[in-house]
Amino acid sequence: MNASPLIDIQQITYTYPLQNKGKSKAQSPKALQNVSLQIQPGEYLAVLGHNGSGKSTLARHCNALLIPDSGRVLVKGLDTSNKADQRAIRDCVGMIFQNPDNQIIATVVEDDVAWALAVRGLPVNLIAERVEQAMNAVSISHLRKLPPHHLSGGQKQRLAIAGVLALRPQCIIADEATSQLDPLSRREITALLHQLNQDLGLTIIHVTHLLEEAALAQRVVIMEQGRIVMEGTPSTIFTDIERLRQLKLAIPEPIELVSRLRAAGLTLSREALTVDAIVREIVR
Ligand SMILES: Nc1ncnc2c1ncn2[C@@H]1O[C@H](COP(=O)(O)OP(=O)(O)OP(=O)(O)O)[C@@H](O)[C@H]1O
Ligand SMILES: [Mg+2]
Numbered sequence: 001m002n003a004s005p006l007i008d009i010q011q012i013t014y015t016y017p018l019q020n021k022g023k024s025k026a027q028s029p030k031a032l033q034n035v036s037l038q039i040q041p042g043e044y045l046a047v048l049g050h051n052g053s054g055k056s057t058l059a060r061h062c063n064a065l066l067i068p069d070s071g072r073v074l075v076k077g078l079d080t081s082n083k084a085d086q087r088a089i090r091d092c093v094g095m096i097f098q099n100p101d102n103q104i105i106a107t108v109v110e111d112d113v114a115w116a117l118a119v120r121g122l123p124v125n126l127i128a129e130r131v132e133q134a135m136n137a138v139s140i141s142h143l144r145k146l147p148p149h150h151l152s153g154g155q156k157q158r159l160a161i162a163g164v165l166a167l168r169p170q171c172i173i174a175d176e177a178t179s180q181l182d183p184l185s186r187r188e189i190t191a192l193l194h195q196l197n198q199d200l201g202l203t204i205i206h207v208t209h210l211l212e213e214a215a216l217a218q219r220v221v222i223m224e225q226g227r228i229v230m231e232g233t234p235s236t237i238f239t240d241i242e243r244l245r246q247l248k249l250a251i252p253e254p255i256e257l258v259s260r261l262r263a264a265g266l267t268l269s270r271e272a273l274t275v276d277a278i279v280r281e282i283v284r
Contacts, residue, residue: 004077005038006171006203007062007093012036012071014057014226031057032068033226039205041170044197046214046234047207049223050248055207058223059175062205063093076170094164098176100156103163109151110135110144113162134165137200138192154185161192171203172196178213190216211238212252215273222247235270254278 014032032054039045039062049055060066061073064080075092078085097103106112113134117127135141138158143151148159157177164172174193178186190213196202206217214220215234222230222237224247230237238244241251241259254275258268261278272278 003040005074006041006043006076007037007039008074009035009037009039009058009061010071010073012061012068012073014061014066014068016057030226032061034071035226035228036071037221037228039171039203041203042197042201044194044204044216044218045206046217046220047205047223048209048211048214048220048249050209053223054226055209055223056175057226059095059173059205059207062171062173063095064089065095091167092169093171093173094167094169095173095175096157096160096164096177098179100153100160100180103160104148104156107147108144109140109146109148109159112148112159113166116163117166130166130168131162134162137165137196138162152185153181154188157181157185157189158192161189161196165196169202171205173205173207175207176209178208178210186213209249210252211244211249211255215252215255222249234273238273239270 012032012035013030015028015030018028035058047055047058057066061068061080062075064086067081073080075089078089080086080089104112105115110131113131114127117130132141135144138161140155140158140162143155148156151159161172172193178189181189193204193206194216197204206213208214215238217234220232220234220237221228229247230243238255241255244251255273258272258278261268266282268278268281272281
């Protein structure tokens with residue numbers, strides 16, 4: 001991991017402007033406090049933390065939706081505080097959000113995928129080619145003529161991902177993008193993000209409060225009160241169950257099970273994070 005980072009977050013601090021105008025920014029709580037994080041090209045990073053820990057605030061700093069009060073964020077070497085670079089930064093780092101309905105603009109699926117390209121004034125044939133590729137990459141080509149409100153939640157998130165992919169980003173940030181989906185769609189969208197990471201080499205920042213989703217990432221950072229409090233591979237982080245509980249994270253059954261099996265004297269590797277992996281190890 002010595003290559004230059006795609007996203008370089010350097011000691012950033014951020015406080016939201018106060019709705020209550022009587023107080024100064026200095027008097028309100030910091031949403032981020034002295035956070036540093038380097039994200040490498042092609043990495044699959046999970047950002048984990050309970051409600052209000054600062055995950056979304058951190059995510060929004062990665063594509064210049066928010067600008068730090070102090071410290072700086074570089075994307076491909078471009079400083080997010082430089083207005084002239086913000087369009088390029090947002091094209092490089094796309095974002096999908098929790099509520100799929102809020103991301104839909106057009107009244108037909110393929111027009112929605114094309115929307116951001118049309119706004120940028122790209123030639124029609126280039127738009128058509130990119131829309132085609134983006135829809136194929138997320139398997140929604142067969143839905144192209146439908147109005148988006150006819151799609152399921154999972155299909156709408158695929159549509160949102162296609163809209164971002166059409167801009168040819170290097171990184172996609174999924175901010176709790178699965179949290180309003182049923183368990184099956186949730187797994188499918190997570191699998192799709194992993195597929196885009198592997199097949200297209202896209203950097204993925206997967207923001208979640210679910211340990212089971214973070215367990216599949218290459219690296220996990222855990223946030224608490226606007227700081228990064230743990231960082232490492234899932235297999236190292238998920239062995240410290242007590243610490244995870246302190247951080248108010250729900251421990252999924254397989255991880256709980258591993259901990260109890262270990263306590264009972266069984267030797268299980270740190271990679272045993274899913275029921276399948278546990279069974280494989282026990283059989284061996
Ligand atoms: N628009 C806003 N205005 C003022 N304060 C905000 C705003 N958005 C977030 N905050 C505050 O900043 C802190 C961090 O919030 P943030 O949304 O980044 O957390 P999160 O980890 O994404 O939480 P969640 O799991 O609920 O999405 C919280 O204390 C929150 O109340
Ligand atoms: Mg959030």
